[in-house]
Amino acid sequence: MVDFGFGLVPSSRMNLDLFDKEKYGELSAIEPDVRICMACGSCTAVCTAGKFATTSLREAIEDIKNAKPEKALEMLRACQLCGKCSMVCPRGINTRHLILSITKVYSAE
Amino acid sequence: MTPLFQLLAAQAEVPEVIDRIPSGYSHFVIPFTIGITFFLCWIGVGCVRLLAAIPRTDMIRFWKSLFIPKTIVKNLKDLFGDCLFHVKIWQRKPLLGYMHSAIAFGWFMLIVLGHIEVALFVPARLNVTRGGLFYPIFYRYFVWMNPGHTTLRGSFFFFLMDFFLLYVLSGIALAVFKRFRSIVLGMRHTTKPSLADRVALYSLWMIFPLRLLAESFTADLSGGSFLTVGVNHFWHFLFGDKLWFTPCWWAYSVCLGLFFAAMPFSRYMHILTEVLWILLRNAGIKPHHPRKGVAEAEIYACSSCGLCLDACPMNVQKKNLKYSSVYFIRFLRRHNEKKINTIADKCLMCDKCHALCPVGVDAPALRRAQRTTVNNSLPYDYSYLSSAVSAGHLSGPGRVHPRFAAAEYGLSPAADPAERTDSPVADDTMKPEVMYFAGCMTHLTPRIIKAVDKVFKAAGIEYVFADREGGICCGRPLMLAGRTDAAAKVLEANKKMIEESGCKTLVLSCPICYKIFKDEYGLEGIKVVHYTQFINDLIASGKLKVGMSEEKMVYHDPCELGRGCGVFFEPRAALSQVGTLVKAAKEYDESICCGGSLGSLTLDTRDRAKISESSVANLLANGPDTIVTACPLCLKTFSEAVSNSRVPMPVVVVKDFAEIFS
Numbered sequence: 001m002v003d004f005g006f007g008l009v010p011s012s013r014m015n016l017d018l019f020d021k022e023k024y025g026e027l028s029a030i031e032p033d034v035r036i037c038m039a040c041g042s043c044t045a046v047c048t049a050g051k052f053a054t055t056s057l058r059e060a061i062e063d064i065k066n067a068k069p070e071k072a073l074e075m076l077r078a079c080q081l082c083g084k085c086s087m088v089c090p091r092g093i094n095t096r097h098l099i100l101s102i103t104k105v106y107s108a109e
Numbered sequence: 110m111t112p113l114f115q116l117l118a119a120q121a122e123v124p125e126v127i128d129r130i131p132s133g134y135s136h137f138v139i140p141f142t143i144g145i146t147f148f149l150c151w152i153g154v155g156c157v158r159l160l161a162a163i164p165r166t167d168m169i170r171f172w173k174s175l176f177i178p179k180t181i182v183k184n185l186k187d188l189f190g191d192c193l194f195h196v197k198i199w200q201r202k203p204l205l206g207y208m209h210s211a212i213a214f215g216w217f218m219l220i221v222l223g224h225i226e227v228a229l230f231v232p233a234r235l236n237v238t239r240g241g242l243f244y245p246i247f248y249r250y251f252v253w254m255n256p257g258h259t260t261l262r263g264s265f266f267f268f269l270m271d272f273f274l275l276y277v278l279s280g281i282a283l284a285v286f287k288r289f290r291s292i293v294l295g296m297r298h299t300t301k302p303s304l305a306d307r308v309a310l311y312s313l314w315m316i317f318p319l320r321l322l323a324e325s326f327t328a329d330l331s332g333g334s335f336l337t338v339g340v341n342h343f344w345h346f347l348f349g350d351k352l353w354f355t356p357c358w359w360a361y362s363v364c365l366g367l368f369f370a371a372m373p374f375s376r377y378m379h380i381l382t383e384v385l386w387i388l389l390r391n392a393g394i395k396p397h398h399p400r401k402g403v404a405e406a407e408i409y410a411c412s413s414c415g416l417c418l419d420a421c422p423m424n425v426q427k428k429n430l431k432y433s434s435v436y437f438i439r440f441l442r443r444h445n446e447k448k449i450n451t452i453a454d455k456c457l458m459c460d461k462c463h464a465l466c467p468v469g470v471d472a473p474a475l476r477r478a479q480r481t482t483v484n485n486s487l488p489y490d491y492s493y494l495s496s497a498v499s500a501g502h503l504s505g506p507g508r509v510h511p512r513f514a515a516a517e518y519g520l521s522p523a524a525d526p527a528e529r530t531d532s533p534v535a536d537d538t539m540k541p542e543v544m545y546f547a548g549c550m551t552h553l554t555p556r557i558i559k560a561v562d563k564v565f566k567a568a569g570i571e572y573v574f575a576d577r578e579g580g581i582c583c584g585r586p587l588m589l590a591g592r593t594d595a596a597a598k599v600l601e602a603n604k605k606m607i608e609e610s611g612c613k614t615l616v617l618s619c620p621i622c623y624k625i626f627k628d629e630y631g632l633e634g635i636k637v638v639h640y641t642q643f644i645n646d647l648i649a650s651g652k653l654k655v656g657m658s659e660e661k662m663v664y665h666d667p668c669e670l671g672r673g674c675g676v677f678f679e680p681r682a683a684l685s686q687v688g689t690l691v692k693a694a695k696e697y698d699e700s701i702c703c704g705g706s707l708g709s710l711t712l713d714t715r716d717r718a719k720i721s722e723s724s725v726a727n728l729l730a731n732g733p734d735t736i737v738t739a740c741p742l743c744l745k746t747f748s749e750a751v752s753n754s755r756v757p758m759p760v761v762v763v764k765d766f767a768e769i770f771s
Contacts, residue, residue: 033713048549051579053493077490080582080599081590082549083707087745092714097454100590100710103487 019067023105027064031101033093037061043085043095053078057085057095060102069106076103125263126230129253129330133234137250137359138243144366145242151373152381155409159385163402167394174392187387192380193217197467201416202295208287211280212313213380218273223248226266246365249324250358254332263332271334274324277317285314298424300415300435305374312367313377319364323357376413383468386410390469399449399479400441411438411470417462422702423455425723426716434462434472441475451711453479457720458589458708459668464698473708480591480710489595494602497581541571544612546626548619549582550741556765557618557741563771564644568653573610580606585625585669586707604630616643618767620670620740621707627674639670641680641739641766648683648770655770660688662769663733665724665747666700667740680739680766687769694730701727703738705746721750729759739766 028034037058044056055078063072076099085095160168174180190196193214199206227234227245231252234244244251254263283294291299302310324333325340329352333341344352372378386406396404413435423429430436432455440448453476463471545565551557565572581603587596607615607630614636617623623639626632638646647653664684670676677697684690695701704720725747728736736751738744747763 046553048552048579048582049493052497052581053490073488077488078493079489080491080584080595081586081592082582083586084549084553087550087553087705087742094711094713096586096590096707097710100484100487104483107488 014066014068016067019065020069023069024064027101027105030105031094031098033091033095033098034061034064034102036091037093038091040090042088042090046084046088047079048082048084049078049080055079057099060099064102064106072102073106123255123258125255125258125260127253127255128231128251130251133240133244133251135247135250135358137355137362138240138247139362140359140366141246141362141369142243142366144369148369148372155373156385159402159405162405163389163394164397167403171389171392171394175388180391183391184388187391188384191387191468192383195467201465201467204283204294205296208280208283208294211276212284215273215277215280216317219270219277220246222266222269222273226270229262229266247358247362249327249331249333250354253330259332264334267332267334267337271336274317274321275336278321281314281317296415296419298415298418298430300376300413300418302413303375303439305371306376306413309368309371309375309377312364312371315364316361316368319357319361323354323361326352326354326357376411378409379412379468382406382409383412386468386470396471396475396478399453399475399482400444404441404475404478407470407475408438408441410468411435412468413439414467416465416467417472420461420465420699422457422459422461422704422720422724423712423716425719429455429716432456434466434470437472437476438470441479449479450483452476454710455712456709457668457702457704457706457712459702459706460672461668461699461702464672477589477591480589481593482591484591485594487592489592489598491595491598491602494581494598498602498606541573542613543570543572543616544575544607544610544614545572545616545618546575546580546583546607546622548576548580548617548622548741550621550745551618552576552579554741554744554765557744557767560765560767560771561616561618561640564647564653564767567771568647570647570652572616573612575606575610583619583622583625584629585621588625588629589708590710600625600629604632607632607635614638614643616640618739618741620667620673621742624669624673639674639676639679639739641670641676641683644767644770645679645683648686653770655687657686658688660735661691661733662688662735662737663691663693663728663731664696665693665703665728665736665738665743666696667738667743668700668702668706670739671700672698680737684737684766684769688735691731691733693728695727703740703743703746704750705742707742717746718750718753721746722754722756725750725754725758729761732759734761735769736761736763737766737769738763741765 039058039062041056041058044050044058047055047057049055054075056075057079060072060075063069063075079099081096081099083096086093089095163171175184195206195210195213198209224235224245227248231244233239234251235241287294287296287299291297321336321340324331325337326344328337328341332338368377372380386409389403389406394403396402396407398404400408411434415433415435417434418424418430421429421433423432432452434456437449437452437456440452456473456476458473458476460473463469463473466472543565545561547558547561582599583603584596584599587593587599612635615626615632616638617626618640620639623637626637630637644653648655662684664681666672666677670680681690693700701724702720703724704717709717725736736747738747744763744765751758751761751763
């Protein structure tokens with residue numbers, strides 16, 4: 001990574017060189033809907049588990065695109081697959097399968 | 110004139126049937142003997158392997174069940190009803206029932222009667238060492254009827270044999286016709302046969318015409334009745350005295366041999382496996398693995414008839430035919446992992462294929478078991494559950510107790526916090542006995558919550574609102590996705606909360622919740638009811654006053670409520686008190702999933718919309734003003750389908766069950 005001479009707090013740092021194209025390809029092959037998310041956050045707003053734990057599908061998708069898959073997995077651990085998010089998604093994303101697929105693809109090492 | 114008894118005595122001395130071929134053997138029996146021997150070995154080994162894969166506890170349960178009178182009665186009823194008389198097919202599609210029982214029951218009777226004939230006339234031949242395996246099958250070839258000594262008993266059997274042969278032939282004719290125009294027999298789609306299926310199918314079709322040919326050629330010697338003798342006369346008319354016995358008997362034997370050799374790999378394995386499957390099913394043993402033990406019996410019991418093809422709501426689009434249960438089971442048989450997973454994930458779990466299956470194969474349960482093999486090991490972290498529902502603080506940290514929350518909105522005077530502090534003695538006695546659990550989906554459709562509250566108020570029911578401020582999921586969606594371990598955690602947390610609340614009745618407005626609360630939670634001393642049942646009881650007991658209106662309504666059976674829990678009549682009974690209930694084109698067991706089901710993991714929005722469209726069209730068959738449903742998911746799906754419909758549609762309102770009474 002090029003040193004520009006100034007620092008960022010590690011939590012705000014984003015290194016897109018680390019973005020795993022292969023895994024993202026694998027994910028979008030089994031659930032193409034990951035590409036059409038527009039990050040509106042409806043899923044997070046209605047989330048059943050979100051009332052009690054930090055969990056957000058929107059953030060998880062962002063995290064994957066920002067090369068932070070561990071954070072994405074952390075975001076989805078509390079999910080109960082109740083399916084409210086799929087009912088409200090304006091893009092008609094199959095959220096339950098997306099959550100399962102992200103967990104499947106990124107937790108397999 | 111000789112008296113009858115002397116005549117009978119004289120006849121008894123002269124044999125009616127003479128062993129034409131003393132060795133009781135001819136080379137043409139070889140193909141059949143090879144086929145049937147292979148088949149018997151295969152089935153013997155298969156049966157032992159299958160039973161060995163069943164866990165010990167289940168096995169004990171199975172053997173015990175064979176001695177429980179209630180199960181014995183059910184076993185006998187199912188064995189005779191399903192395996193022999195095919196009652197379920199008759200009831201649904203009479204023509205199909207005729208076709209199937211003509212072939213199956215007719216053939217069964219031919220085999221049984223053939224053996225009885227041998228037992229009566231040449232009993233020594235039943236011994237396996239003297240050709241017992243093939244002799245009764247080719248009985249007519251080996252014997253000679255003593256002319257002038259045929260008794261009434263002999264003629265009776267001749268008649269029966271010919272009658273059942275004709276019965277089978279009529280069934281075969283229908284079966285051949287069905288290959289070309291299945292719709293006439295009530296099936297829009299039929300299964301695409303596999304290679305083994307084809308071999309078995311074509312040899313099965315050939316067996317009976319060849320049998321008629323062979324037996325009619327021999328009818329001169331071995332006798333016959335209206336059919337074989339008639340055809341025999343025809344041959345004489347055509348060929349004079351040159352009749353070809355041997356080629357016909359050879360062809361008959363080859364077809365039989367081919368059929369039995371192909372049977373283990375074809376759909377016809379269901380003929381025998383069904384017996385085992387019925388016994389296992391009635392013993393209450395559930396599959397733990399999608400392929401082993403009980404599941405194997407289930408897989409081989411599938412007759413691949415394809416009734417599930419027309420049943421499946423996905424099949425409004427032809428491209429989805431390949432995801433039907435019949436193909437799922439075929440790929441399970443072939444261990445084709447990739448295809449199994451794809452098909453397992455697609456299913457809506459509406460359970461219609463299971464409800465309509467003539468063999469009772471629970472394909473959705475197998476799909477769930479398959480999903481478990483993939484999804485159960487995925488990581489999860491539900492540590493928050495204990496805090497979410499701990500000590501009655503269901504509504505989460507920092508929020509009001511649900512009991513108080515309900516009171517805040519003036520829903521339940523008994524739970525008023527002020528009253529509670531004023532009169533602490535009333536603590537236990539004033540506790541409402543009814544608990545209402547809305548569930549995730551109902552929270553997305555608050556109109557249901559409002560309507561339920563109105564109904565409860567009108568009937569003077571005091572209740573605790575378990576998840577007013579947001580509870581956790583019931584666990585059913587996790588279970589449907591195959592995450593049984595995770596579901597168990599959610600289940601445990603909810604169970605604790607409900608048992609601690611001290612309620613006596615738990616009312617649910619979501620059939621998905623209702624199904625799991627009823628089947629899996631095991632809530633001791635708590636009555637779990639769906640709000641359709643609860644409201645129906647309120648009306649019946651006079652607590653809720655309702656008035657008749659002009660409204661024409663159609664009721665949609667939600668999958669989990671109707672087929673899942675068997676609640677068909679309560680909602681209809683209640684609705685018929687307030688309006689005219691019209692029929693949908695398909696209802697009860699045959700109702701069509703709304704398309705919004707949580708069961709499917711991979712079905713996309715567009716395919717779902719197609720299903721909703723067909724489901725709405727099914728409901729509108731008799732021109733109702735209102736579609737009534739009792740499931741928040743159906744309500745949302747139908748509302749969207751009706752308002753977004755691209756095809757012109759009559760004006761119709763979608764309402765929830767509770768809204769009708771509020």
